[in-house]
Amino acid sequence: MNLFAYDFMQRALIAAVLVGLIAPLIGVFLVQRRLSLLGDGMGHVALTGVGLAFLLGTAPVPTAMVTAVIGAFLIEFIRYRSRTAGDVALALLFYGGIAGGVLFASLAPGKAASSLNAYLFGSLTTVAGADLIALVALCVAVLIVLAIFGRELFAVSLDTEIAQVQGIKVRAMSTLMAVLAAVVVVVGMRVVGLLLVSAIMIVPVAAAQQITRSFISTATLAVALGVFASVAGLTTSFYVEVPPGPTIVLVALGTFAFLALLAVPIRKRRRVLT
Amino acid sequence: MSVIDVERACVEFDGDHVLENIDLRIEAGEFVALLGPNGSGKSTLVRAILGLQPLEHGRVRLFDEPLGRFSDWSRIALVPQRLPGTNSIPVSVWETVTSGRITPRSRFKRVGKEAKAAAQLALTEVGLWPRRHDRLETLSGGQQRRVLIARALATSADLLVMDEPTAGIDAENLTHLVHLLGELHKQGVTVLVVTHELTDIEHLVTRAIVLGEDRTGTIRYDGPPPVPASFADAVHHHDDHPHDQSAAPTGLTPR
Numbered sequence: 001m002n003l004f005a006y007d008f009m010q011r012a013l014i015a016a017v018l019v020g021l022i023a024p025l026i027g028v029f030l031v032q033r034r035l036s037l038l039g040d041g042m043g044h045v046a047l048t049g050v051g052l053a054f055l056l057g058t059a060p061v062p063t064a065m066v067t068a069v070i071g072a073f074l075i076e077f078i079r080y081r082s083r084t085a086g087d088v089a090l091a092l093l094f095y096g097g098i099a100g101g102v103l104f105a106s107l108a109p110g111k112a113a114s115s116l117n118a119y120l121f122g123s124l125t126t127v128a129g130a131d132l133i134a135l136v137a138l139c140v141a142v143l144i145v146l147a148i149f150g151r152e153l154f155a156v157s158l159d160t161e162i163a164q165v166q167g168i169k170v171r172a173m174s175t176l177m178a179v180l181a182a183v184v185v186v187v188g189m190r191v192v193g194l195l196l197v198s199a200i201m202i203v204p205v206a207a208a209q210q211i212t213r214s215f216i217s218t219a220t221l222a223v224a225l226g227v228f229a230s231v232a233g234l235t236t237s238f239y240v241e242v243p244p245g246p247t248i249v250l251v252a253l254g255t256f257a258f259l260a261l262l263a264v265p266i267r268k269r270r271r272v273l274t
Numbered sequence: 275m276s277v278i279d280v281e282r283a284c285v286e287f288d289g290d291h292v293l294e295n296i297d298l299r300i301e302a303g304e305f306v307a308l309l310g311p312n313g314s315g316k317s318t319l320v321r322a323i324l325g326l327q328p329l330e331h332g333r334v335r336l337f338d339e340p341l342g343r344f345s346d347w348s349r350i351a352l353v354p355q356r357l358p359g360t361n362s363i364p365v366s367v368w369e370t371v372t373s374g375r376i377t378p379r380s381r382f383k384r385v386g387k388e389a390k391a392a393a394q395l396a397l398t399e400v401g402l403w404p405r406r407h408d409r410l411e412t413l414s415g416g417q418q419r420r421v422l423i424a425r426a427l428a429t430s431a432d433l434l435v436m437d438e439p440t441a442g443i444d445a446e447n448l449t450h451l452v453h454l455l456g457e458l459h460k461q462g463v464t465v466l467v468v469t470h471e472l473t474d475i476e477h478l479v480t481r482a483i484v485l486g487e488d489r490t491g492t493i494r495y496d497g498p499p500p501v502p503a504s505f506a507d508a509v510h511h512h513d514d515h516p517h518d519q520s521a522a523p524t525g526l527t528p529r
Contacts, residue, residue, distance in 0.1 A: 028363060031362055032362060032363040034362060148381055148382070149381070151373075151380065151381075152376060152378065152381070154369075154373065154376070155373050155376040157363075158365060158370070158373055159354070159357070160358070161352075161354065161358070162352060162354060163376075164324075164325070164326060165324050165325075165326070165347060165352045166347050166348075166374070166376060167346075167347030167348070167377050167378055167379075168376070168377065168378060169378070205363070209362075209363055209364055212364050213364050213366055213407060213408060213409045214364055214365065214366035214368070214407070214409075215363055215364065215365050215369050217364075218363050
């Protein structure tokens with residue numbers, strides 16, 4: 001059974017490669033700023049977007065995109081303007097996002113809340129041709145933004161105060177980071193699912209940093225691991241006939257476990273050398 | 275030309291005056307030591323000057339421009355007291371040093387040869403060029419501090435602001451660092467150093483400012499060194515406090 005023989009599989013594979021590529025690139029900044037759960041918050045908010053799309057009969061990808069980007073601005077606003085800690089601001093998004101998603105989906109005529117499942121855990125068959133064009137465009141946009149602002153994002157994630165004294169607009173960069181996370185969530189929601197998509201931002205980064213010594217090598221290795229986990233997980237899900245989200249995340253977690261074990265002898269060797 | 279111009283600056287934390295009516299003008303080419311006991315507002319004043327701490331009243335001008343309109347941040351380099359301590363991704367020594375030149379103006383430019391050469395020179399100066407590929411966290415506290423100094427040196431700033439730069443640095447490297455600061459000063463760089471330890475840099479300092487009385491931030495002495503004996507409580511000398519732990523930043527103890 002050749003999995004490339006199916007159009008839907010080709011589209012799913014391309015989508016998986018895209019999310020495996022850009023998710024760790026954003027994740028590396030989130031992990032550095034200790035905002036690992038931001039992607040999850042965005043995922044929950046995007047769920048409200050999907051529910052809204054069901055209710056209004058609009059296309060899920062753009063609706064989720066708009067909702068998630070609004071969520072990104074909202075969370076930065078809450079973090080700066082109110083006396084709310086970052087984790088509490090995230091918690092508010094989690095609850096509101098899930099509640100809104102299930103509520104709107106339940107209200108939608110002809111769609112049971114159960115059709116949310118494909119968006120929660122990913123599906124092989126839901127990547128439409130039009131989606132694919134949108135996903136490619138979003139990925140290209142993310143890469144261009146990173147090429148322009150990547151170094152400033154790096155400086156901010158290293159030390160916000162020093163970055164500010166270097167003239168970098170720290171708040172604008174934080175908001176940009178949240179918006180980029182929102183875009184990644186939407187790119188990944190079809191294949192990986194909204195509840196697990198942020199794992200592809202975080203787990204490959206966590207795995208890579210076990211053995212790397214610099215930011216750039218962490219980002220590079222994380223991208224390689226992200227693409228590997230996406231493709232391997234997707235292929236597995238095709239043959240085993242389970243949703244792709246869980247298999248992709250489990251493969252990613254497998255690379256983490258492997259590199260964490262590998263790191264012990266590597267660190268020992270480096271200590272001897274230095 | 276004045277590099278730093280502070281007028282009637284007031285900072286309050288929950289109703290407590292941390293800085294009260296500070297007037298301070300630093301001209302180009304000065305080497306200023308900012309002294310005072312813990313809690314006297316030294317760091318707060320520096321943060322206010324750099325726009326990191328909002329003022330209750332008063333105003334700050336940098337290079338003759340109001341702080342709000344000042345944009346030429348590449349002219350200023352800050353050596354913080356410690357690493358923020360939030361890094362969880364590995365960052366190499368090299369990446370840390372080269373990050374000092376990242377500004378919105380460098381957005382569409384590649385990292386040039388000049389920047390790389392400056393970073394290499396700065397790392398060589400602080401004696402850490404062989405460690406450039408290592409994770410910053412694997413260095414000792416004193417070495418990390420030297421990396422932060424190298425980051426500032428690798429910029430082409432003409433105002434160098436340093437918060438306790440000599441704390442935790444061993445004797446050999448300290449001698450070299452002090453020599454380096456002297457060279458920079460000779461080249462025309464304006465230096466503002468927040469410190470407890472005047473001994474090592476006293477010969478370079480052209481002006482000493484002592485801050486703080488009853489923990490409120492006012493200027494008690496402003497003039498050339500040596501600081502009069504009546505303000506001795508604000509200045510630690512090696513002999514007085516051979517094991518002064520309060521001066522060592524907690525985040526930078528060697529692992």
